[in-house]
Amino acid sequence: MESRVSPDVPRETQTVSVPPARVETYREWATSGTGLTAAARVTDSDGRIALVKNGWSDGWIAPGGAVELDETPAEAARREVYEETGLEATIDDPILVVDQIYVAESEPDVRFRAEFVLFDASADGPIPDADQLGVDRDEIAAARWFEALPEDLHDDDLFRPYL
Template identity: 40%
Template sequence: MTTSGGDYTAALPRKRMGSGVLFRDATGRILLVEPTYKDHWELPGGAVERDESPYEAARREVQEELGLSVSPGRLLVVDWVPPQPGRTEGVMFVFDGGVLDAPSTARIRLPADELRGWAWSTLAEAQQRLSPRLARRAAAAHEAAATAGTHYLEDGRR
């Protein structure tokens, strides 16, 4: 359906999107990064740019943040995030990065202007480092990776 002015979809609401990747080590810990511009740690990832798919954003962000060229696996989580003061609503995606071996881990290179560091974290440690919403999302992604499922969340909750 089009209007006399063209494509009606141009007037539909727009949602902010983000895309991240869940990497694990051989013991099941998850890889977190510490941004220079936030109080909490994050999963590797970031904003989906205009005309970019969430999957391509995940690939690009891992390259930019970790210096690793990887093709993430399947989708683990879709999380709708409600609006809050100073932020619009959004849709966040988490893809499976698989298990990083020691040689891959040794190749990690961080952009000093964006990230202070990175660390392997147990889920309990992640609860302390991540924002509450992202901690819930990371736990759901970790569970989905172990069960071959995909989870739909709202505000980090099923």
Template identity: 40%
Template sequence: MFKSKLVRAVVARWGRARRGMTLGVRVAARDGEGRVMLVRHGYAPGWHLPGGGVEVGETAATSAARELIEETGLRAERLVLAGLYFNPAFGGRDHVALFRVDRFERGPEPAPNREIAERGWFSLDALPADTTPATRRRLAELYGEAESDGRW
């Protein structure tokens, strides 16, 4: 556990030193029953919206679609940019593009692995207790229960 935290810290600092800004994506996929897809990572606590980092040469939308398929097996029919957020907790240089997906095709669900330990559909009024505060805020903003302050 200690070694993986140390490695992540070194990699994160190296990445920040090499680039002026980082960009990540998250995707809020909601099914016809009003449930949202959340994932639990093998390397970080809590439940999160699916997503990850934008790779070199990739658009944010392409990255969001790729991460959604890789982490959940869902293929978005249409991604809608819902917001762009500053993430001060990640070195003061990170931003997160949040996309909304209401129509998607279900593909094969990926097997649990080191990155995604678990995934599931949850009603907005019955999110897992350890859903991250940022995920809760984004869902409240997306579905009309809160105003955004622009920070992740």
């Protein structure tokens, strides 16, 4: 997979174990779709950071999701921030690219690659209650502004230095 982001952006590598029931869905996205995910570190004028909890993360995470075929990663990050927080974010430069290697839990030989791009972004305003956010009613469990990063950050070792 050829990266769509400047080689000057910091890069990390992550191995993601995929449940057997989801392998083909993820593989199709990685091979026939964009194979890209975009998220944003959204801060406001008071220096707070907007984070979400969703159905698949282990804790708080930057708002983001899959890049659609007709979008750039920055456009997807802006759309996802709005869907998951209700904020109209200004998307700036990427601050991290994660080269993801997806591995089937039951068959480690089954592998495919994807790319996760984290952008810097800014927005101001209130975040609505979680039941008003997301594309599906149960997609976002919580969304809020934080003065400092919470202890229960999803993939803490990977993301904390960049958030």
